[in-house]
Amino acid sequence: MTLFDPPAPLPERLRPRTLAEVVGQGHLLGPGKPLTRLLQSGRLGSLIFWGPPGVGKTTLARLIASEVGAHFIPLSAVSAGVKDVREAVTEAERLRARGQRTILFLDEIHRFNKAQQDALLPHVESGLLTLIGATTENPSFEVNPALRSRARTLVLEALTQEEVRGLLERALTDPRGLPGLTATEGALDLLARLAEGDARRALGTLEVAATLANPVTPEAVTEAFGRHLPAMDKNGEDFYNLISALHKSVRGSHVDAALYWLARMLEGGADPLYVARRIVRMASEDIGLADPQALRLCIAARDAMEFLGSPEGKLALAQAVVYLALAPKSNSVYVAWKKARSAVQEGEMLPVPVHLRNAPTSLMRAQGYGQGYAYYFDDPEGSFQQNYLPEGVRLGLYAPTGEGWEARVAERWRKLREAHGEGTDE
Incomplete structure (x- = not known):
């Protein structure tokens, strides 16, 4: 090994070699669990793994391919396109002629657009490709319904702090890990917490911390971790x-x-x-x-x-x-606005009463537009007595709450309703 031939990163070196070595996902793996039952049945179909980063989606896909003896083609939707899918299809057709099945693993499947996802459909439906898609985004939003209907979605969970800590301890003792390195209890606890259930982040940070101190201390972990931003997918479910x-x-x-x-x-x-x-x-x-x-x-x-x-x-x-x-809370305007929209969307579009119509021209005035309108400042009583809605329409949209400013105007609202002859029982 030379400077130009560095070792693989720690997360890659410690990647589980069997399903028994997988940390976490106890709700999917183990006796009687869904993924175990699928493998035992011999009827493995296409799958979508949905879960946060660093929980083993890629690892599980590789191990499943190994378990069923399938050829494994890994692609990343970040860099792959329809051309890569076509090449995978060609390879799968060649292998099927020799009696071997193909698993196409598509990491970050949510980054494929609709047309790219549609290109997978006929080959998934025919069984030429067994698709395993991995995504950190909610498949309900990011994966086409047609593709979702042909694949079973399995939810992977973030590792617990105890599971991450166990993985870190394994890294200190496994020959593939960092033998000879030690870490304080405080350092392991801190790293297990900061990793937020992400095994890859935990192991990568431990490897950096190993270059700073031996034994690894909480200070080394903090320095290796750098400025931590809370995890958030900026356009997805989180x-x-x-x-x-x-x-x-x-x-x-x-x-x-x-x-x-x-x-x-x-x-x-x-x-x-x-x-x-x-x-x-x-x-x-x-x-x-x-x-x-x-x-x-x-x-x-x-x-x-x-x-x-x-x-x-x-x-x-x-x-x-x-x-x-x-602040005091009131959704009275929000509720009233929803009712108003429903009344317009679901009701008959009746004409504006003649006395409320605009009359900018002599022709319109001749047709009666605006006639009979009682101008409030000239005739307050008549203003209240005239109708402001289409004939036959009665609405009860707005009602003030007893909160804040609305509590102060509730009595005025009640009197206005009475003045318009509408009452307050609607």
Whole structure:
């Protein structure tokens, strides 16, 4: 071995050689578990492995191919295309003539577009290729329904801290690992926690830390790990889960949780202006007229983010989130708007009453447009008595809550309903 022939990275050297060596995924492997039953049945079909990075998706695919004696073709959707799929099909046809099956492993299958995924369909359906796709994204969003229907989705879970720690201990004793290296208990505990269930990250960091200290200390682990950003797929399920957690924490008036999820998003690389737009929406949807100032403050926070950029502008977003979490809550306008849209989408499009119509020309005035309209400032009583909806239409859309500003205007709303002859029982 020379400088120009370095050893494989530690995660690759310690890659399990049998299913028995696989760490984690106990819900899929072991007696009576789904993946074990599939292998024992001899009827292995196409699979989609969905799970976070570093949990063994590629390893499992390789071991499955070995278990069933299939030829293994690995491709990455990052760099592969339809041409590579065609070459895999040609190779599979040649091997099938000799009685051997082919497993095509497509890593990051979510990066294939619809046309590229469609190119796989006929070969998966015919059984020429047994597809094993791996993805960190929710297949419901990222894999074509036609392809999903031909493959069974198996969910892989992040390793527990105990499982990661066991893997690190194995690396210190296995001849393929880092024999001769030692690590303190604190270093192993810290690395197991920082890895967030990612075996590849844990082993890679241990290998770097080994170049800094022996025994490996928590300080060496921290230096090797570098600045850690919380894991987040910026366009996938994790991203929208974080948005959901932020929104629901604001709605639930939990200030600390709202700040925590905001920090998770921004430190994880989310676009601050996108987050700002979602915060503006929260002001209208969940605070509404309980505190009319909320929307203005959130617009100001968005403008501050755009004007200042990062990191200064993020403080304005934090201010807005704290304000929203503390504010009284009302979704009355949100509910009323949904009802109004439903009334328009589902109801008959009746004409605007003549007295409410615009009459800019003499011809329109001759046709009666605008006639009979009671101008409020000239005739307040007549204004209340006239109809403002199409003939026969009665609606009860908006109703104020008892929160904040709305509680102060609820009595005026009730009197206005009575003045219009609508009552308040709808």
